[in-house]
Amino acid sequence: MLIEELDSSGSIVAINGALSVQLNDSMSNTFVTATNGDDYAEITDSVSESRVNQSSISYSVSSCDSASSYCVQTENNMQSVGVEHRGRVSSIVYHTPNGTTYWKPNVPDEFVPVKDMEFETWDDSVNMYNTYADKSGFSIRLSTIKRVKGSVTHRYMLYTRAGKPKFQDFDSSISNSASTPRRSSFKAVCCNARLILKPVPNTMRFKIYDFDDIHTHELIGPNTMEFTKKRRKIGYSERNFIHKLSLNKIGPNIAHNLQCSLKGGSQNVNGTKTDFQNATRDVRLFISDRDAQMIVDTMTSRSVNLPNFSFEYKVVGSEIRYGMIFVPFTGVDHHKKCVTFGVGLIYDETIESYKWLLDKFLKTHKKQPKLVLTDQDAAVNKLEIQWCCLMKTTSRCESSNSLFKVNTSHANTLVQFLLYFGTALDRQQKTQLELDIESSTTTPKMPEKLPLEIHPSKIYTRKIFLEVQKEIYRGMRQCYVTSSSELDGIKKFNIAHTNKRFKVVNNYVVELIPDKYLPARWMRNVLPERVHDISNRYSAEDDEESVIRRNMFELLTECADQLIHKPDCVNSLLVQLKDIKDKVFKEFPSEPPCNSKRSIICELVGQPDTINVTIKPPTGIRNKGSGTKHQVGIVEKLLENCNKNPRLCHKCNKYVIDHDSRNCEKVKDAKEAAAAAAAVLADAVVAKSIADSSVNRCVYAL
Structure with missing residues (x-):
């Protein structure tokens, strides 16, 4: 921004040495506009008669090649010193004595609010002020609502x-570290x-009662509009995008990077990385103790609505716990791929826990499997007496x-784990379907083209x-018939393997x-x-x-793909879309209530906002292999x-090291409880000393 000096009479002395204009004191809110490459400049009143009780004034001058704007004003003890440009956003700058x-x-007059202007609804007034704020370079928020008798x-x-x-x-003369302010x-x-x-x-x-357009801060240009509160607001699409990626163990930072890449830069993305991280935090806070x-x-609900689905649980100490052991029941399908047909979450790796889990498995599937492959857990080894079919292996278990490790983390809540678990099962099912x-649409290579293959x-x-x-080819080249016989219409063949010196090719009759x-x-x-x-x-x-939303986006994508490298057609489509938006x-x-943050999270998690909690929130547990923690001494x-x-x-207005304003009451309660316990202990010690002294006196008297 370029601001020229003013003389004592309130005049612009020179603009790049090419202009000299004298303005009268009665002229208010008047500025100079000069366009680069042109030989003219205009001095015109920037505010309409509806905003200032003056008529519009205009002048013409020549020989100006500056690309900046300036104004001179004396109003309410404020003096205009120039116009600041930030891209398409411009603002008049004032200085006070x-x-x-x-x-x-x-901004243009048609976007400026005017006193006594009326609106059909409250939303119309909000939209009008939002439009004005966007063109001015700031964002707005709804504030106080005053009521009289309701x-x-x-x-x-x-x-x-x-x-x-x-x-x-903060008193800088005090060197006490307790008075040092926090860096915030x-x-x-x-x-x-x-x-x-x-x-x-x-x-x-509604009608406008009062309007104040003077700001005490710099206005924001289009290059930094992405950091305003309005542009940082994350809507349904962004929260759904973050949630879907989290189901595949992709965090909010990478989700933001992907959005920037897909939308052509961070300036086109609503929200920063911090906002994306807060969106993940909001989901956890929503789940919380529920x-x-x-x-x-x-x-x-699934056990009631889905066929062949069962669910049972056991509450240990009136609460389900975090850090539980995940026990998948994995089978082998007709493609020799692992397929999960049951899972369990157990409190600890003991014989009682495994026995309870296996009993529930038998109750659901009605019969005991012919073969069970397990890892080499000591508690499972002891169950081999009751389950004689148990075998120990690690390959299938690790597979x-x-x-599930691809999708889940030990830090997940139970609800998040359930969502990730559903995503993993869907991926497993898709692999099986592929x-x-x-198998049904392709034909394998058959070099010999034998009827038997x-x-x-x-x-x-x-x-x-x-x-x-x-095996068929091995039988052709590595085995031969040594002898054959027939008894009661049944043919019997004796087969032997060939050695490397003989080359035998059998002809199959079958x-x-x-x-x-x-x-x-x-x-x-x-x-x-x-x-x-x-x-x-589960995740479909x-x-x-x-389905309607997905079809809508697919149709728009297909149209955009069809019009690649056809800017005129794309612009025509854009105009039609704007008409539809209007x-x-x-x-x-x-904005509908369902677009609120709380409602969006309810839809993503698949849970209502209000729920009757009868089970206490989980707490962490420790199991084998979780490591040890150093015990900190006094x-x-x-x-x-x-x-x-x-x-x-x-x-409490005290400088402390053991708490802050968020947990002050908890620390206070803990200290009071400790003081009460210490008082009880002191009373017990005093009572014991009195009793001991009484006994000593009795012994002395005897």
Whole structure:
């Protein structure tokens, strides 16, 4: 910004040495505009007659090549010294005799609020002031609502950061470390820019009662608008994006980076990395102490509504705990892939816990499995007496555990774990479906084209067929018939392996594998079609609204892809979309309640806002392999506290090191309880000493 010096009469002396204009004191709010590359400049009144009780004044001068704007004003003891430009946003700068600087937005008159201007609804007034704020370079917030006998009399809209800064008293002459202020900052600024509205009696209309457009802070240009509170607000799309990525163990920082890449830069993304992190925090705060109750209600609902689904739980000490042991029941499907058909969360790795879990497994599946593969846990080894089919292995167990480790973390709540678990199962199911499609739509290579290998290629899955084909070729080249005999119509062949010196190729007479040698569990269509139904997928969004929203975005994407490198057509499509937006916002001007942060989190988590909690919140537990923690002694605690700088607790107004304003009451209660316990102990010691002295006197008397 370039501001020229003013002479004592309030005149612009020179603009780049090419202009000299004398202005009268009666001219108020007048400025000079000079355009680069042109030979003219205009002095014109920047405020309409509705804002200042003066007529519009204009002059013409010549020989000006400056690209800046200047103004001279003397009004309410404020002197205009120039116009500050920040991209498309400009503001008139004022100085007061005491050196204070003020900024006044310089926007076209049609966007400026005027006193007594009326609006049909409250939302119309908010939209108008939002439009004015966007063009001026600041953001707004809804503030005080004044009422008299229950009726609204005034409603305020203020600058977002308007407020009273909280300063901490500090005496620099005192060297005590307790008086050293914390290194912190505040955003509040004493700005009186505001819009006050009053309701029109007996109507739904509002009219402007007062309007102040003087700001005590610099206005924001378009390059930094992304950091305003309005642009940092995260809506449904962003929260849904963060939530979906978190189900795949992608954190908020990477989610923000992905949004920046997808939308062409951070300036097009609502919210910063901190806002994305706070969105994840908000989900945890929403779950909070309702975690255990939420998961119990969800699983109980699934057991009622989903076929072949069961759920049971046992409360230990009136609470379900965090840090529990995850026990998946993993089987092998017809593609020889791991598939999970049951899981358990147990409190500890003891015989009683495993026995309870296995009993519930038998209750659900009605029969004991023929073979169970386990890891080498000591408690499980003792169960081999009751479960004689147990075998110890780690390959399948590690494969199953790795599937869930990709999506989950030990820091998850139970509700989050349930969501991640559903995502992992859906991925497992999709892999199985892809292999089914591959087996049914492709034909494997068959070099020999034997009838005996063509038959299994049509009935087995691809993985099993390749193993069968390998055995067929081995039988052709590595085995031979030594002798044969027939008894009661049954042929008997003696087979032997060849050594490396002989090359034998057998000719198979059998063209089809007998049915009794075709196990059903390895066939293609062993699973019913309903297993892969979309309604059985945990993370599938198949409700009507989700389907409509998804189709809407897909149609827009298809149109945009079809018009690549056709800017005129893309611009025409953009105009149509803007018309649709204007129509939607005209019909629904206010933001719906379902777009509130609380409502969005309810939808993402799949839980209601209000819930009856009968199970206490979980607490952490310790199990084998969780490591040991160093026990801090009294001396170490004292040394650690000596190195801490005391902080001022705003609740008790004391400099302390063991608490702050957030937990002052808890520390106070703990100290009172400790003092009460110490008093009881002291009374007990006194009573004991009195009793001992009485006994001593009795002994002495005897």
